[in-house]
Amino acid sequence: MFSYSALTDPDLFDLVKSEDEAAFKEIYERYFDVLYIHAYKRLQDKEEAQDVIQEVFTALWDKREYIILTSSLPAYLFTAVRNKILNTLSHRKYESSYIQSLQQFINKGICQTDHLIRENQLQTLIEKEIAxxxxxxxxxxxxxxxxxxxxxxxxxxxxxxxxxxxxxxxxxxxxxxxxxxxxxxxxxxxxxxx
The missing domain is CATH 1.10.10 (Arc Repressor Mutant, subunit A)
Incomplete structure (x- = not known):
């Protein structure tokens, strides 16, 4: 009986290229845990780490025909995970900066609006009494x-x-x-x- 677990990474990846889902499942099971731990250490967020790994494996399957491994499969997967982590961290930083900027704008806008409304009300009251x-x-x-x-x-x-x-x-x-x-x-x- 044929066992995917006995195959080498290059053999498994060749089968993945020919749309063998069982070979893909073997690669997924072989590397998911170690990639997840690596992603979690960097991101400190379970859901984000899991999303990163899922995106890497989805891309591996979707682009299987075009991927040429110049080094080992683990090296390719770790590089892909590292790039996704960097993208996630960059997005997180950008998102945080955007949220801070938006909050400052809202706070400043509320204060300015409140001040202008009060000043206009005060001015109207004064003008009424002067009249x-x-x-x-x-x-x-x-x-x-x-x-x-x-x-x-x-x-x-x-x-x-x-x-x-x-x-x-x-x-x-x-x-x-x-x-x-x-x-x-x-x-x-x-x-x-x-």
């Missing part, structure tokens, strides 16, 4: 805070005294501080000074 000021006070305050004009420049533009302009700005700030609260008032007071 509720008496018209002349609103005009003086707008020239002071939005146009960045000095009290003297506002007084000249609106034909008012500097004292009146100063009083209007102070009154506007007092009203806004009462309505908006201290933190929003400080934001309003200092936002144009930075």
């Amino acid at each position: 509720a000021l008496p018209p002349k006070m609103q005009e003086v305050f707008s020239l002071s805070r939005n146009a960045h004009l000095s009290h003297k420049e506002i007084a000249a533009e609106l034909n008012l005294s500097e004292q009146t302009v100063k009083k209007q700005v102070n009154n506007a700030l007092r009203i806004l501080r009462t309505k908006l609260g201290l933190l929003i008032f400080l934001y309003l007071l200092f936002k144009n000074n930075f």
Whole structure:
């Protein structure tokens, strides 16, 4: 009776080339464990190590007609496993880098988005309260805070005294501080000074 286990690697591989599945099974059983241990030592992941070995043996079967062994079958298999391990490690590193980059982008985006939303809400609230000021006070305050004009420049533009302009700005700030609260008032007071 014929026994595949008694055949040499070159004889088995010749049979594999002629589509002998039993010869392929013998090679698989002969080298799976040692290749798996080698892959596991490098990858430290059972599933990845098993996937690497499966891919190597699948490629061996699929490309059997084109493979020319220039050295021994074990040398060919170990080289194929080593290359798959390097590909896996490279992919793992790339994937980790990509995930870190994506996480940083998400974190930064969430913070920026949250900050922009809060700033827009705050700005809308401030504009609403400024719009509720008496018209002349609103005009003086707008020239002071939005146009960045000095009290003297506002007084000249609106034909008012500097004292009146100063009083209007102070009154506007007092009203806004009462309505908006201290933190929003400080934001309003200092936002144009930075």
